[in-house]
Amino acid sequence: MSNGVAVNGASDQTHTASQRYLSTRGEDSGLSFEEVVLKGLANDGGLYIPEAIPAATGWESWKDLPFVDLAYNILSLYISPSEIPADDLKDIINRSYSTFRAPEVTPLVNLQGDIHLLELFHGPTFAFKDVALQFLGNLFEYFLVRRNEGKTGRDRYHLTVVGATSGDTGSAAIYGLRGKKDVSVFMLHPKGRVSPIQELQMTTVLDANVHNLAVTGNFDNCQDIVKALFADPEINATHKLGAVNSINWARILAQTVYYFHSYFSLLRQQPSSFKLGDKVRFAVPSGNFGDILAGYFALRMGLPIDKLVIATNENDILDRFWKTGRYEKKPTYGKDAKGGLEQDGVKAHEDGVKETLSPAMDILVSSNFERLLWFLAYEFASSAGMDDDWNKKQAGQEVSSWLSDLKNKGGFGPVYKDVLEAARRNFESERISDQETLDTIKALYKEVGYVLDPHTAVGVEAARRAEKRAAEEPGAAKHTISLSTAHPAKFAGAVELALEEEQGFNFEENVLPPEFIGLDQREKRVKDVENDWKAVRDVVRTEVEEEFKSLGY
Numbered sequence: 001m002s003n004g005v006a007v008n009g010a011s012d013q014t015h016t017a018s019q020r021y022l023s024t025r026g027e028d029s030g031l032s033f034e035e036v037v038l039k040g041l042a043n044d045g046g047l048y049i050p051e052a053i054p055a056a057t058g059w060e061s062w063k064d065l066p067f068v069d070l071a072y073n074i075l076s077l078y079i080s081p082s083e084i085p086a087d088d089l090k091d092i093i094n095r096s097y098s099t100f101r102a103p104e105v106t107p108l109v110n111l112q113g114d115i116h117l118l119e120l121f122h123g124p125t126f127a128f129k130d131v132a133l134q135f136l137g138n139l140f141e142y143f144l145v146r147r148n149e150g151k152t153g154r155d156r157y158h159l160t161v162v163g164a165t166s167g168d169t170g171s172a173a174i175y176g177l178r179g180k181k182d183v184s185v186f187m188l189h190p191k192g193r194v195s196p197i198q199e200l201q202m203t204t205v206l207d208a209n210v211h212n213l214a215v216t217g218n219f220d221n222c223q224d225i226v227k228a229l230f231a232d233p234e235i236n237a238t239h240k241l242g243a244v245n246s247i248n249w250a251r252i253l254a255q256t257v258y259y260f261h262s263y264f265s266l267l268r269q270q271p272s273s274f275k276l277g278d279k280v281r282f283a284v285p286s287g288n289f290g291d292i293l294a295g296y297f298a299l300r301m302g303l304p305i306d307k308l309v310i311a312t313n314e315n316d317i318l319d320r321f322w323k324t325g326r327y328e329k330k331p332t333y334g335k336d337a338k339g340g341l342e343q344d345g346v347k348a349h350e351d352g353v354k355e356t357l358s359p360a361m362d363i364l365v366s367s368n369f370e371r372l373l374w375f376l377a378y379e380f381a382s383s384a385g386m387d388d389d390w391n392k393k394q395a396g397q398e399v400s401s402w403l404s405d406l407k408n409k410g411g412f413g414p415v416y417k418d419v420l421e422a423a424r425r426n427f428e429s430e431r432i433s434d435q436e437t438l439d440t441i442k443a444l445y446k447e448v449g450y451v452l453d454p455h456t457a458v459g460v461e462a463a464r465r466a467e468k469r470a471a472e473e474p475g476a477a478k479h480t481i482s483l484s485t486a487h488p489a490k491f492a493g494a495v496e497l498a499l500e501e502e503q504g505f506n507f508e509e510n511v512l513p514p515e516f517i518g519l520d521q522r523e524k525r526v527k528d529v530e531n532d533w534k535a536v537r538d539v540v541r542t543e544v545e546e547e548f549k550s551l552g553y
């Protein structure tokens with residue numbers, strides 16, 4: 001049952017439905033947690049989701065638990081003890097969060113009025129990705145040690161992680177996996193399109209199992225290369241590919257914990273205006289839709305969430321879906337004054353991606369949206385009154401057809417009215433321009449002295465708008481938790497641009513953490529590659545072979 005064997009669906013006695021997994025495109029089901037974590041992406045190109053979302057029964061009694069105990073209660077609903085015994089899971093969780101600088105792991109601070117910031121940047125690489133990637137690194141290690149017991153050399157199960165990053169996933173994955181046995185990490189970033197600190201955080205890690213590849217292209221090209229590698233049966237079988245992007249289910253799962261944790265922090269901090277059972281609103285800076293999807297799982301598990309507010313930058317495919325029901329890439333049009341490409345007054349690329357001040361969200365297609373689409377299609381299918389197998393099959397077919405249109409025609413929709421209405425029931429969306437991002441950083445610094453990173457600023461501006469709207473709606477949540485996804489020092493350019501004229505502001509003194517000082521003096525290792533998945537495949541083959549030779553395999 002464990003060790004990678006599928007759990008065999010309904011006849012399995014040791015896994016609840018929420019501990020068995022299926023693919024959003026319908027061709028894979030009855031998989032164990034270990035299988036989906038190690039496989040990353042399903043063979044049919046779909047993403048894994050649990051066959052059912054569990055109710056967090058008795059969640060109210062978790063309100064005073066420390067982060068790690070809360071994490072255990074939530075994660076164990078999705079992981080059978082027959083796969084990871086309780087003590088082992090607790091140990092993995094404890095080790096994963098012992099690397100965080102804040103004792104609460106993800107502290108909540110009041111920003112202004114009823115807006116609260118959930119600071120997710122206290123892990124090793126100063127971005128929210130650490131919350132899931134510290135856990136995922138330890139999880140990989142746990143499964144590999146177990147699979148490799150008594151094995152030597154090339155008989156060992158060696159995982160080849162391939163990931164795409166617009167800056168933050170890369171360093172968080174590298175810090176989660178550097179030096180770990182039986183894992184090689186290949187991290188693809190768009191050359192010249194991540195912030196200088198992000199690039200240094202990745203390329204100055206010199207462990208032999210870490211390989212940074214700078215791709216001539218954008219983040220979506222990197223993400224497409226990763227998906228093409230997973231779709232190639234040959235490399236996937238010979239190199240046992242693994243995923244660290246939020247296509248990996250464990251990423252989403254680990255992120256659900258801080259939705260619960262911040263709800264309980266708010267209870268303690270606002271005893272007079274926030275009671276157990278009251279609804280709260282979350283605003284989430286969004287790109288690949290992984291962070292906010294974790295909030296959707298928390299909501300479906302029973303956490304009282306009023307609305308999840310999607311905050312996009314000018315790469316706004318998600319915002320356009322919520323407004324129109326159409327999910328489509330948008331080609332670039334027009335030339336700027338210097339003859340370069342532009343879209344709505346912002347520097348853009350032929351592929352339609354705009355270069356914004358929040359580069360980690362410069363994403364054309366949000367991969368995790370596919371998971372939400374499955375749940376929306378499943379809900380729609382369920383209204384036909386057929387049995388559950390039929391509903392799931394229909395949902396898989398619908399998602400496959402939408403995704404095929406996205407690939408072949410550049411988009412799909414408008415989706416059925418009921419599907420869009422279901423999406424609007426739990427989510428709202430806002431699109432924040434670069435100018436609004438700068439204005440928000442400036443305003444919050446002036447008003448309360450807090451320095452926001454540009455991604456967090458996108459979330460805060462969306463939170464402010466959502467609160468204004470809610471003021472008109474009877475029964476709407478009073479408080480908003482806005483997710484702070486990165487430390488401002490990672491995005492010096494935008495922060496300095498916003499605050500350069502503020503009296504007394506000094507980036508080095510006010511913002512820069514000691515961990516970043518001197519990074520630019522360190523030795524770096526990075527290889528340039530073309531935007532061509534076969535070229536990347538060759539690099540992966542060659543460099544894994546070199547690693548094996550150096551290990552004497």
Ligand SMILES: Cc1ncc(COP(=O)(O)O)c(C=O)c1O
Pocket residue numbers: 127128167168169246285286287288289290291292360361455456485486
């Ligand atoms: C700092 C930062 N904020 C927000 C996001 C968007 O999160 P998601 O891709 O999960 O929507 C990212 C990248 O993923 C990020 O690095």
Ligand SMILES: N[C@@H](CCOP(=O)(O)O)C(=O)O
Pocket residue numbers: 164165166167168169170244245246247287288290360361
């Ligand atoms: N913004 C991300 C892009 C990758 O997203 P992921 O959450 O799917 O890993 C990054 O910083 O790399």
